[in-house]
Amino acid sequence: MARHSPTAPRLTDRKRGAIIEAAIDEFRVAGYETTSMDRIAARAGVSKRTVYNHFPSKEVLFAQILRHLWDAIAGSDTVVFHADRPLRDQLLELLAQKFRLLNDEAFVSLARVAIAAGIHSPERALDMVARMNEREEGLTVWIRAAAAAGRLKTEDPLFASHQLEGLIKGFAFWPQITLAQAPLDAATQKKVAESAVDMFLAYYAC
Amino acid sequence: MARHSPTAPRLTDRKRGAIIEAAIDEFRVAGYETTSMDRIAARAGVSKRTVYNHFPSKEVLFAQILRHLWDAIAGSDTVVFHADRPLRDQLLELLAQKFRLLNDEAFVSLARVAIAAGIHSPERALDMVARMNEREEGLTVWIRAAAAAGRLKTEDPLFASHQLEGLIKGFAFWPQITLAQAPLDAATQKKVAESAVDMFLAYYAC
């Protein structure tokens, strides 16, 4: 028999998707320990047995979800240093990019699941953070290039990029992760970004 | 018969202390859910029944520990704004004070237990954070005073103080809380504080 519709995936894939979705929701609000497989199954509208047919254990399901969220994060389009463009514009572009990540539901879910709702398994947490830092180092690269071009005066680009990040994350990351606060509205984002860049340049620009 | 020694507390107080100490350790590394009363009793060198003789439930024990850690945090000696002293010195003093808090084992334990190792019970987490902010607002008060005295140009002292905090906490708080990193050594603390103050003043000083 043919599929009902070309857009509808196979039943088993739909079920699988529903399980993952339900598991993300549950893990996110309740954490790893407190979430039960029965609850996930119920929320997914699926029998518990089906959950176990797709995922051999809670542990594996959790790991899969981390992968799933990771893959769902939009790839960061890096900004390369342009000697002829104003530093301020380029930095604002870099921060806009960072805000795009911080506003990404998948990213926030991932961070919350991985950090706030558990830190269960330190090994995996460290791995996660390492991969996040990897993805985030565009800023450091840019600052290093700007310093090499004589436009920024710093001997420690990594330190400087952490400072700039601190100026952002104190508003738009940590409160959201640890206190489940809502993401910043556009106006506040603008204020935070511009103020951060201006302060940064007031100190580091040549 | 008299007590064996004037310094040794009564047996029951020693037991109680051992339980609290053990519970802090367990909750800190394992979080609320994963920690069992049996483990706490074992670690404290006390029978499980004794734990329940002192604390009627795990929930209550946890709450008591939050109180205990809270009380153990050194009271913050606030810095008042002096119109005649250099801003830089006063800010460095304020940040030194902040670092004293961030280096306080009890404070870090509390924050970790309350935030990283659980965020179990949002109501209590929010209460905790509210009280922490209360204790931390000395910086905002100082900035407001400096702005009123015409020494700092900002219309939003709260925002400015969050920025300065972000410059510090990105190095000396969040990594310790979420990744259990070691506190900063003295040299790094100095670098972080001075760099933060200089950047802050480069932007806000009149």
Next chain:
DNA sequence: TAATTACACTACACAGTGTAGTTTATCCTC
């Protein structure tokens, strides 16, 4: 035919309790 389901079931960890016996501190008497 392959996946899903209901359901019954195992095994285990854990919060919390009840009890009977032992230890520790205090107090009273000599």
Next chain:
DNA sequence: GAGGATAAACTACACTGTGTAGTGTAATTA
């Protein structure tokens, strides 16, 4: 001050109840 009675606290241990990870199976559905 020594010594024994007394009360309070501690301990071992057995036990209840519950929640939950994970499995096996026979029937149902896509």
